[in-house]
Each structure stands twice: as structure tokens, then as C-alpha cells.
Amino acid sequence: xxxxxxxxxxxxxxxxxxxxxxxxxxxxxxxxxxxxxxxxxxxxxxxxxxxxxxxxxxxxxxxxxxxxxxxxxxxxxxxxxxxxxxxxxxxxxxxxxxxxxxxxxxxxxxxxxxxxxxxxxxxxxxxxxxxxxxxxxxxxxxxxxxxxxxxxxxxxxxxxxxxxxxxxxxxxxxxxxxxxxxxxxxxxxxxxxxxxxxxxxxxxxxxxxxxxxxxxxxxxxxxxxxxxxxxxx
Amino acid sequence: xxxxxxxxxxxxxxxxxxxxxxxxxxxxxxxxxxxxxxxxxxxxxxxxxxxxxxxxxxxxxxxxxxxxxxxxxxxxxxxxxxxxxxxxxxxxxxxxxxxxxxxxxxxxxxxxxxxxxxxxxxxxxxxxxxxxxxxxxxxxxxxxxxxxxxxxxxxxxxxxxxxxxxxxxxxxxxxxxxxxxxxxxxxxxxxxxxxxxxxxxxxxxxxxxxxxxxxxxxxxxxxxxxxxxxxxx
DNA sequence: ACACTCAAAATTGTATACAAATTCGCATAC
DNA sequence: GTATGCGAATTTGTATACAATTTTGAGTGT
Numbered sequence: 001x002x003x004x005x006x007x008x009x010x011x012x013x014x015x016x017x018x019x020x021x022x023x024x025x026x027x028x029x030x031x032x033x034x035x036x037x038x039x040x041x042x043x044x045x046x047x048x049x050x051x052x053x054x055x056x057x058x059x060x061x062x063x064x065x066x067x068x069x070x071x072x073x074x075x076x077x078x079x080x081x082x083x084x085x086x087x088x089x090x091x092x093x094x095x096x097x098x099x100x101x102x103x104x105x106x107x108x109x110x111x112x113x114x115x116x117x118x119x120x121x122x123x124x125x126x127x128x129x130x131x132x133x134x135x136x137x138x139x140x141x142x143x144x145x146x147x148x149x150x151x152x153x154x155x156x157x158x159x160x161x162x163x164x165x166x167x168x169x170x171x172x173x174x175x176x177x178x179x180x181x182x183x184x185x186x187x188x189x190x191x192x193x194x195x196x197x198x199x200x201x202x203x204x205x206x207x208x209x210x211x212x213x214x215x216x217x218x219x220x221x222x223x224x225x226x227x228x229x230x231x232x233x
Numbered sequence: 234x235x236x237x238x239x240x241x242x243x244x245x246x247x248x249x250x251x252x253x254x255x256x257x258x259x260x261x262x263x264x265x266x267x268x269x270x271x272x273x274x275x276x277x278x279x280x281x282x283x284x285x286x287x288x289x290x291x292x293x294x295x296x297x298x299x300x301x302x303x304x305x306x307x308x309x310x311x312x313x314x315x316x317x318x319x320x321x322x323x324x325x326x327x328x329x330x331x332x333x334x335x336x337x338x339x340x341x342x343x344x345x346x347x348x349x350x351x352x353x354x355x356x357x358x359x360x361x362x363x364x365x366x367x368x369x370x371x372x373x374x375x376x377x378x379x380x381x382x383x384x385x386x387x388x389x390x391x392x393x394x395x396x397x398x399x400x401x402x403x404x405x406x407x408x409x410x411x412x413x414x415x416x417x418x419x420x421x422x423x424x425x426x427x428x429x430x431x432x433x434x435x436x437x438x439x440x441x442x443x444x445x446x447x448x449x450x451x452x453x454x455x456x457x458x459x460x461x462x463x464x465x466x
Numbered sequence: 467a468c469a470c471t472c473a474a475a476a477t478t479g480t481a482t483a484c485a486a487a488t489t490c491g492c493a494t495a496c
Numbered sequence: 497g498t499a500t501g502c503g504a505a506t507t508t509g510t511a512t513a514c515a516a517t518t519t520t521g522a523g524t525g526t
Contacts, residue, residue, distance in 0.1 A: 007298050008479065033507065044481045049508085050286055057290045059385075065240050066487050066508050081385045088321045152292075152314040156389060241509065266477065277511045282478085299478050299517050 009043050014051035016041060021060050021071055022162055023131075024170035028073040032061065058159055060166070074167060076219065082160050083212035087205050089157045090141060094204035096148030098192045105147045109189045112140050116182055131169065133178070138165050140185055144192070144204075167215070177214055184210065242276050247284040249274060254293050254304055255395055256364075257403035261306040265294065291392055293399070307400060309452065315393050316445035320438050322390045323374060327437035329381030331425045338380045342422045345373050349415055364402065366411070371398050373418055377425070377437075400448070410447055417443065 017037065020026045037048045052069055055061045063069040097105070119125070119133040138161055145154040184207040191200035250270065253259045270281045285302055288294045296302040330338070352358065352366040371394055378387040417440040424433035 010479080035507075045508090046480055046482090050283065053283055053286050054290055057287055063508090067489090068507060078385070081383045084325070084383060085322075085386055085389070088325060089318075092317070092321060150314045150317060152311070153318055156318070243509080268477075278478090279510055279512090296478090300519090301477065 009047040010050045013037070013041055013043060013047045014054050017051050017055060018058075018060065018162070021055070022166045022169060024166065026071055027170060028071050028166075030071045032069050032071060058162065060162065074170075076216075078163075079167075079212070079215060079219075082163055083208060083215075086157070086160045086164070087208040087212075089153060089160065090145075090208050091201045091205040093141075093145035093148040093150070093153050093157055094188060094192065095197045095201035096150055096153075097144045098195055098197045098200035100149050101147050101192050101195075106189075106193045108143065109140065109147075109192065112136055112143065113182075113186055113189055116140075116185070120178065120182060134165070134168050137181060137185060138168075140189075144188070147192075164211075180210070181207075242280040243283045246270070246274055246276060246280045247287050250284050250288060251291075251293065251395070254288070255399045255402060257399065259304055260403060261304050261399075263304045265302050265304060292396065307403075309449070311396075312400075312445070312448060312452075315396055316441060316448075319390070319393045319397070320441040320445075322386060322393065323378075323441050324434045324438040326374075326378035326381040326383070326386055326390055327421060327425065328430045328434035329383055329386075330377045331428055331430045331433035333382050334380050334425050334428075339422075339426045341376065342373065342380075342425065345369055345376065346415075346419055346422055349373075349418065353411065353415060367398075367401055370414060370418060371401075373422075377421070380425075397444075413443070414440075 017026075017032075026032060032052075034045045034048050034052065037051075038045045041048070052061065052063065056063055056069070060072055061069045062072055101109075115136050116133055119129055119136070122129055141161055142154075142158055145157045148154065184203065188200060188203045188207060191203055250259075250265075259265060265285075267278045267281050267285065270284075271278045274281070285294065285296065289296055289302070293305055294302045295305055334342075348369050349366055352362055352369070355362055374394055375387075375391055378390045381387065417436065421433060421436045421440060424436055
């Protein structure tokens with residue numbers, strides 16, 4: 001049995017499955033069964049079942065009684081809903097961060113920005129390095145929410161960011177927009193470090209709005225939404 | 234084995250436990266064990282475990298590995314966090330409802346208001362009837378979010394409302410504020426029926442702010458917060 | 467009277483056995 | 497060739513047995 005670093009197998013399985021889904025290694029629409037996962041992770045069905053329950057609660061998989069589970073597929077409606085909420089949550093979390101950030105917090109955010117810049121400056125970088133920059137960019141929002149101090153808000157935002165991360169890792173979109181994303185992230189962190197609550201919040205909201213429009217615009221470019229979204233059956 | 238009306242025992246147990254907790258029949262701080270619940274509901278531990286998992290995910294119970302579960306206790310921090318989020322979510326949901334409500338939706342809201350008025354007009358009403366009015370008043374917000382059409386937002390708001398409902402059912406506070414609550418609810422529904430998006434949203438946010446101040450003020454009236462909140466150990 | 471030790475009890479974590487339901491494929495009839 | 501029906505295989509739902517850990521409490525020594 002796998003003993004990664006968590007206390008219980010349930011948590012290990014949950015984290016493993018979540019990572020597999022968010023990174024697109026198990027794509028949206030893919031069917032996942034308890035037995036397969038149990039065999040793959042070398043554990044019994046029990047912890048796998050409990051992990052599936054939590055994943056379903058987080059909206060990463062959908063399951064119908066006695067019919068198995070399927071990795072949640074993307075659709076336009078879900079994106080509009082998620083980004084509408086994320087604009088509020090991310091904006092508020094960033095306001096709180098601007099109000100509460102300590103010197104150490106600010107240094108941490110600066111470090112993450114520097115890491116993004118470093119990864120961006122690598123010539124002819126690999127896909128792995130591109131993924132790393134995406135990861136750090138999304139983690140930046142998680143850390144900002146953590147700094148904000150509202151744990152409930154932090155948890156909710158992380159749930160939505162999981163879905164966003166699943167999307168960018170699966171589709172690897174807006175490759176030409178990374179420069180803009182870095183600039184917006186820098187602007188948000190600048191406002192937080194300056195303690196400008198209103199500016200930080202508004203920049204965060206504008207950033208989320210921009211991401212939403214960017215994604216929706218790219219989706220529009222696809223001629224057939226159904227064909228684009230349906231990854232499997 | 235109990236076969237209420239759900240397909241699976243897990244769902245039945247989850248709903249039963251959730252109801253017991255939200256209505257204060259199992260008070261905050263109370264210890265809950267899998268065996269007790271399994272015996273109480275006449276099922277095995279397996280569906281009870283899965284229900285506990287979901288309850289923990291929803292923040293209604295907290296559990297530590299191999300130490301059992303405890304019904305989540307109230308504290309000031311949690312209230313500030315929850316109401317800060319609820320103000321955003323409820324405000325947005327109400328805006329969406331004002332934009333999307335059909336004639337049938339509006340009639341449904343009116344009916345709920347009328348039910349509140351009917352229950353309020355009963356002279357020397359029983360505790361049961363008071364609870365009913367509280368229930369309908371909180372359900373009003375759930376229905377408004379449902380009408381808004383953003384399912385994700387609806388689900389998130391329901392989670393927070395569960396905690397609010399647990400609180401009022403457990404403590405039965407602000408008995409003298411019910412008249413004000415009814416007036417605010419009426420104002421919100423009026424704005425929704427008029428299709429005034431901005432007004433509906435602002436009234437909803439003001440209503441949540443008022444509820445928060447009301448609760449915090451009552452908490453201040455208690456001399457010892459710790460003694461007030463700690464219901465059991 | 468107090469502190470310490472150790473064993474027993476209680477409780478959750480995991481594995482496995484069995485039941486119920488759904489799905490899929492093959493055979494058969496038309 | 498197509499449709500239909502039935503049965504095997506697959507998959508989840510539930511129950512139970514066992515393992516691991518924590519808690520509890522009695523007993524003992526000082």
C-alpha cells in the first residue's frame with residue numbers, strides 16, 4: 001500500500017486523484033471506476049470510495065448511483081458561473097490581503113512573481129517549465145487568499161481555482177497572453193504591498209474578468225463547441 | 234434498515250444527520266461516533282462514514298484521525314468570515330434573481346412571504362410555529378439563489394445558510410427583530426419583482442449586514458464569549 | 467494523596483465479502 | 497439483416513471482520 005506523506009490512505013488517494021484530474025492526466029469525460037483506482041494505487045476500494053465522495057463534493061467528478069463516476073466535463077455555462085463567482089471571491093480575498101499582509105507575506109508574493117519571471121525568461125523552455133509557470137501563477141491567487149486570513153473564503157476560492165487549473169492544464173490555452181498575465185499579477189502584488197485595498201481588489205477583479213473574456217474568446221474561435229468540449233464518453 | 238425516500242442509505246444518513254445538526258438536536262460541540270449513529274439509524278458503519286465525510290466537507294462536523302467527530306462549534310471568527318462571504322454571494326444571487334425571475338418565480342416568492350406573515354400573525358404561537366417562520370425565511374434566500382440560475386453560487390450559498398440556520402435554530406436569537414426581518418425580505422422580493430437589479434442586490438447586502446450586526450451585537454451582550462460558545466466538550 | 471505504568475476498552479482506518487443494480491453482448495426469432 | 501430477450505459480466509452499495517491507534521482507568525509504588 002502506498003504511504004505517501006499523509007496520515008490516512010483516504011487523504012493520499014484523494015490528493016493523488018485530484019492531482020491526476022487537475023493536471024489533465026485523467027481528462028474530462030473519462031470514466032473512473034473504484035476498482036481501477038484501487039488497483040492503480042494498490043489499496044482497497046474503501047479509501048477510494050471516500051476519496052470519490054470528496055471529489056464529487058468538490059465538483060471534480062460526477063457520479064450517478066450504480067453507474068460509476070465520470071470526470072466533470074467543461075461547458076460554457078460552468079465557466080460563466082465559476083468566473084462570475086471567482087471575480088467576487090478573488091477580489092475580496094485580495095482586498096483582505098492588502099489590508100493584512102505582513103512583510104514576510106509581501107516577500108513571499110514577490111518571490112513567486114520572481115519565479116514566474118525566471119521561468120518566463122528561459123529560452124525554448126520545455127512544456128514542463130511552461131506548466132510550472134502556470135502552476136505558480138495560480139498558486140499566487142491561493143497564497144493571496146491565504147494571506148487575506150478568511151479561511152472559509154480561502155477554501156472556496158481554492159475549489160474554484162482547482163477547476164481553472166484543470167482547464168489550463170488540460171487545454172494549455174492563451175499561450176500568447178502570458179506576458180499580460182504576469183503584468184497583471186505584478187500589478188496586484190504591487191497594490192497589496194502598497195496596502196491599497198481598493199486598488200488591489202479592483203485589479204484582481206479586472207484580472208479575473210480579463211481571464212474570463214480571454215477564455216470565452218478562445219472558445220468562440222472554435223467552430224463547434226460540442227466537438228471541442230466533448231473529450232470522451 | 235431505514236429507507237426514507239432517497240436512493241442510497243448514504244444520502245438518507247447524510248440528510249438525517251444534517252437535519253439533526255442544523256436543527257440543534259445534536260448541539261455544537263457534541264461528540265458523534267460512527268457506531269452510535271449506525272445504531273441510531275439502524276444501518277452499518279459504511280454509509281455513516283460516507284455521510285460524515287460529506288458533513289466534514291460542508292463544515293458541519295470536524296474530525297481528527299482516529300479521534301472521532303465533533304459537531305462544529307460557533308465562534309466569532311467563523312461568523313465574521315461567513316457573513317462577509319454571504320454578503321457577496323447573497324447580493325449577487327439576488328441580482329441574478331432580479332434579472333431572471335419569471336412570473337411563476339415571483340409568485341413563489343410572494344407565497345413564501347405570505348406564509349411568513351401568516352405564521353407571524355398567529356397569537357401566542359408555539360415554538361414549532363416560530364421555527365417554521367425561521368425556516369421559511371431562510372429558505373427564501375435559497376429559493377432566490379435558485380431562481381438566479383447560477384447553480385454553483387446556489388450551492389455555495391446553501392452551505393453558508395446551513396450554518397446560519399444551525400445558529401438560529403440552536404440559539405433562537407433576535408426574537409424581537411422578526412418584524413424587521415420580514416420587512417427587509419419584503420423589500421428584497423419587491424425589488425426582484427420590479428426587476429431592479431441594483432436595488433435588489435443592495436437590499437440583500439444590507440439585509441445580510443444587518444443580520445451580522447444583529448448577531449454580533451447579541452454576542453457582545455453576553456459577558457463571557459467562551460462560556461457562551463462552549464456548549465459541550 | 468499523587469504520579470506513573472500498563473492493560474483493556476473504545477474508536478476509527480482499512481480490507482474484504484456479499485447483495486443489488488446496471489450494462490453489455492450474444493443468441494435467437496422474425 | 498434487424499430487433500428482441502436473456503444471461504453473464506461489470507460496477508456500485510452495504511455489511512462485517514480485522515488492524516491500528518488513542519483514550520481510559522485501575523492498580524501500584526512512592
